[in-house]
Amino acid sequence: MGLKNKLFLGTFVHSKALDELEYLHNAAVCVDMSGTIVAVEVECDELRARETVLPRLGWEVAEVEVVEAKEGQFFFPGFIDTHLHASQYPNIGIFGKSTLLDWLNTYTFPLEASLSDPVKARQVYTRVIRKTLSHGTTCAAYYATIDVPSTNLLTDLCLSHGQRALVGRVCMDQLSPDYYRDASADASLAATRASIAHILRADPTMSLVKPIITPRFAPACSLPLMRQLGALARETSLPIQTHISENKSEIALVKDLFPPSATGAADDSYASVYDAAGLLTDKTVLAHAVHLTEAEADLVSARRAKVSHCPCSNSAITSGAARVRWLLDKGITCGLGTDMSGGYSPSVLETARQAALVSRHVVMGANGLAPGEEREKLSVEEVLFLATRGGAEVVGLEGRVGGFEVGMEWDAQLVGLGMIGEGGEVEGEEDEGGDVDVFGWESWPDRVAKWLYNGDDRNTKKVWVKGRLVHQRK
Amino acid sequence: MGLKNKLFLGTFVHSKALDELEYLHNAAVCVDMSGTIVAVEVECDELRARETVLPRLGWEVAEVEVVEAKEGQFFFPGFIDTHLHASQYPNIGIFGKSTLLDWLNTYTFPLEASLSDPVKARQVYTRVIRKTLSHGTTCAAYYATIDVPSTNLLTDLCLSHGQRALVGRVCMDQLSPDYYRDASADASLAATRASIAHILRADPTMSLVKPIITPRFAPACSLPLMRQLGALARETSLPIQTHISENKSEIALVKDLFPPSATGAADDSYASVYDAAGLLTDKTVLAHAVHLTEAEADLVSARRAKVSHCPCSNSAITSGAARVRWLLDKGITCGLGTDMSGGYSPSVLETARQAALVSRHVVMGANGLAPGEEREKLSVEEVLFLATRGGAEVVGLEGRVGGFEVGMEWDAQLVGLGMIGEGGEVEGEEDEGGDVDVFGWESWPDRVAKWLYNGDDRNTKKVWVKGRLVHQRK
Incomplete structure (x- = not known):
């Protein structure tokens, strides 16, 4: 090359x-x-x-x-998509009036499960790579599925198409349908190790593709699984990607599933659950972060974890309007994610456009803020920074890509x-x-x-x- | 043809x-x-x-x-763009962090004034017609400028390109820059009559192009001008287009400029100002209607005036999030407007997309509504109705276009x-x-x-x- x-x-x-x-x-x-x-x-x-x-x-x-x-x-500079589900690509634009939890069950899990068919996986993954490349996405942080062979195929296709990527096999051992769930925490860990090993064989210096440890989100992961993945991250120094605080029902579910008595955390916040499991590192990419509390944002900042802002998705499935300025003011590094197919667009440029517009909705009173918070607005320059330099730092490539x-x-x-x-x-x-x-x-x-x-x-x-x-x- | x-x-x-x-x-x-x-x-x-x-x-x-x-x-069905400024087309996407009143002075008035140059007017109007046709806009309710010859040119170009249109010469005799203002109410009326006469010569049966009486918005029009335009509408049975309740500073300005003691209206609401001047008819297209009060919406409904919802514009220049469901529930007919160049896109399809997304921001708490108002959400079917049948009714073409x-x-x-x-x-x-x-x-x-x-x-x-x-x- x-x-x-x-x-x-x-x-x-x-x-x-x-x-x-x-x-x-x-x-x-x-x-x-x-x-x-x-x-x-x-x-x-x-x-x-x-x-x-x-x-x-x-x-x-x-x-x-x-x-x-x-x-x-x-x-x-090429765009960096810091959060997208390659496996959900065929569903972009299809979400009806759903919100996160029913969207997962209605649209998402059936499609992801179907990608264990290698023919379909090749079709979908080829298409998503070509499509995102055509929109200028030179680096993508992909979620694949729980299936190891098709996740490996995604790695191979990124390499053959020349797209820089972080590829994560999805870990989920609870609260998802029987037909689409890891059999146990141990099985999930073993499958994750297998997909990591494949990437290291295919691209030994990780010059283009890097593994990323991918607990889907807290509700779909048992505490033992999250702890094992935290230990794996420490052992391998690999990055982590997951979702946080996207939707209010999800947040309530996390509080319900992971009380401090179980996690050993100081409180029952979503961020504390990840922190207690060793998943809140300076290489962690947290998608969404729409409804973080002050204390959670401070914890994310203290751990130097990063945020992938996904405005298309947050608006489409009615999750909320993330307060990017507030996150930036806390010193948290932010990038942009299309979050297909919660997000409807394959384009980071469209995502940047929506980041600008959603920041105006924050000003206009979304998310319970007082109207008139003019400085929450993101400028053209700022959203393009998030799409390039910001994204590079989110995925640990600052100084390597994102500028000239x-x-x-x-x-x-x-x-x-x-x-x-x-x-x-x-x-x-x-x-x-x-x-x-x-x-x-x-x-x-x-x-x-x-x-x-x-x-x-x-x-x-x-x-x-x-x-x-x-x-x-x- | x-x-x-x-x-x-x-x-x-x-x-x-x-x-x-x-x-x-x-x-x-x-x-x-x-x-x-x-x-x-x-x-x-x-x-x-x-x-x-x-x-x-x-x-x-x-x-x-x-x-x-x-x-x-x-x-x-072809799309119907119920509100756009043909003269502002070259500025789409250029608005910085401005809001309505500074946006007008910084970006808009200078460009509109420059279209008195017939060469530039021909270039811009040709382009906006071709561009909107290419996006499937078969009918557009255009604002031109205050200049009669170039407004007439817009009419001629709509006819030669075959686009159905309502064409309005912009009336504004106060509170705008010296270089871009009608000399008086009488001059404004005479110029309006001239542009109407041109259309009736060019398309005597109004088979494709129809005149529309266009007081820019209350702050830019003296009360005598508004009253004369209201009388002209009664005399000619022509439709009217204007803006209402787009931005909070604008609303405050209207209250300031038009106290009930001057207008003779029952109150100082924006809708009452138009009503008192005879401008609130069943052929009136009101753009925006973001911050209407209950009483104003009831008045708009009672007068059977129509609303052009302009979500791209309202988000871009931080005007607010219009509550379309609430307007529909009041029996008010709504369509979509790109509102170029407050709106950044020439596409009614993009406008429909943003109408769906903005309705979700309404649910998520924009505009001071309680979160959780799920039924405010607009579906795919609903926004496409607004883009076609709804728009047809807004511009008085129901039963003629918008369906098969x-x-x-x-x-x-x-x-x-x-x-x-x-x-x-x-x-x-x-x-x-x-x-x-x-x-x-x-x-x-x-x-x-x-x-x-x-x-x-x-x-x-x-x-x-x-x-x-x-x-x-x-």
Whole structure:
């Protein structure tokens, strides 16, 4: 993969800080054969790159692949989807008026169970990888199912398609249907170890795919299982992913199932249950965190656990409106998750858009906050930070992906918008600009805002992971 | 237009009631040269149509144009966008963290004023018509600007592109910038009459384009202007469109500007101001209605005025979450509006999606409601009703468009979804199914849900207005 050294030329846009995008125009980024960024040069056209940068790198000019962003196009870091269920992909958009617990039983468990059929698993997993790549998702934290062979297949397909991923076999040994449940805590642990072993055989250096320990969520896991998974995380130093505080009925169920007398925790909060089981680590990805109490958020912050914010899902299945600003203010690292198929969209860009909109609903009084909390609003810059740098930190890849800096790996997308001519026609092919129309007088920040609010996979022209081209539009 | 009689064959989906979609499979719909539906036959393939239906209509088989929906495709009524500002189209997605009143001054008035340039007006209006047609919008209730020539151009362009429209010259004689304001109430009225006269010359039977009296919103209109426009509506029997109760600062401003002592109204509510001026009729389209009081909603209901719900806009510029169920329960007719560019999307389908999501935010406690108001949730069927039948009634076209019944006009779109093969590939062209993946096992209601939640203009293959093909994808 990435057999040639590459020279990328044009405009590069990436996050400098939570509320700041940096625009590098007329710039050059050099990516070596391993997929690592080895030079970032501003005010550098192709000629200057050939004359000064490539020689400094010791690269033969003739052997360098040149990729140039056209006028109006820009390179942007690949998106990181910090929470999605690969196995639920065929159900996106199908949830009726359900909420979490009935949604699981009605729509979700039957579909997940059906993926023990390897033909269906190959179809679904191939599709979800291609689909998310086409939307610029260069890294995904996947839940698979309880089934080991098909979870292994998901790993293999990520590797063959070149998508960076964390792959988790789902652990669940209670409170789920007979037809879809681990036989025991021990069986769950053994199956988890088997899926981890498969990943380490397939990608020994975890250069692309990493295992992630995946207790589904507290209600579906016995205390012994959670404790064993906590011990496994300590033993292996692997990351953990699970759900927390998504829905009020779920929270009540957790209180009911895991009293302090059983867990040994100081209180009966959801976060304390995980903490008591050793599952609240600095490598833990907590999806949702909609209804955390102050004390829980403080505990999550103290443990340096991360949050995957899933606004599409939280709105769709009526879970609530997560207070992202409040989490950020507590020093908690946040990223975005499509949470398919609680979330209806495969797109992190749509998720970022909804993060902006849901933050406005928080201001408007959702979640019991007083209206007028203006600073809860997330800006264009902030939601795009969450989609890239924030996500990278959530999945433990900060400093490796999420931005364009020397030493980071080239996980990126080339974005193109539609340019409107004087006659009101879009220039170029019919779908050249997707649904984004640029009239020419817009500033760069306005163009990025237009992309956030109307962009789709048509705007993502090419996608690279670790320097390798993994998707391009025809 | 529509020079041939047409025979449409395949699956037809339309609303039977607020919460019910009807699926007509293997059906035939005959549309005559005038664009009127003259037959709807179930269990009718092409052979049967040729043998029994066409002879009954007295149509020469050889002269009938046949349009067949492919397997998995379906005909759906065209969407009705009951509220949008054609002149603001270039600004969609650009609103920062603003709210209504600063948004108007920062982004909106400068752009609207600039459309007095006829070259720019032609570019923008051509683009917004093509764009909305490509998203299946067969009828739009447009706000133009205060400028008469460019408003007339919008009318001409709707006619030449074949889009059904209500076109309103914007009336505003106070509290807006010097550079963008009618010189006086009389000048505003005269300009409005001029734009009405233009429409009646261009489309004397109002078969496609109708004038609509458009006081921008109370704060921008003097009381004499509102009264004159109310009188004009009585004189002409024309519809009216305006905004109401979008944002709390706006509401406070209205109370301040229009005390009962001035208006002669019984109270200082926003609805009463319009009512006192004669602007609250059964042909009035009120955009937003986010913060109506009980008494105001009762007054709107009593006057049989209609509401255009604009969820994308209300979320984007942080106006609030309109309580659509509550409005419907009061017997108020509701449709959907993209409200570009307060709304960020040109798509009524996206607006319907957001209507479903925002209704969930109402349940989750936005707008000061108690959480748990489950029945506030809008279903897939309900938001699609609002987008078609509801919208038709809002703009006074009930019984003419919005469904597939004999006597109605053929304003319709052909919708196609993506069919996923065994290998996880989409069948056909790359963008054949847009972003909607159908695996084959989904029910028809599930397919429609998938379209609602991930569909875009790629799914809208062809669009007809009054029997005339006005858009098709290459």
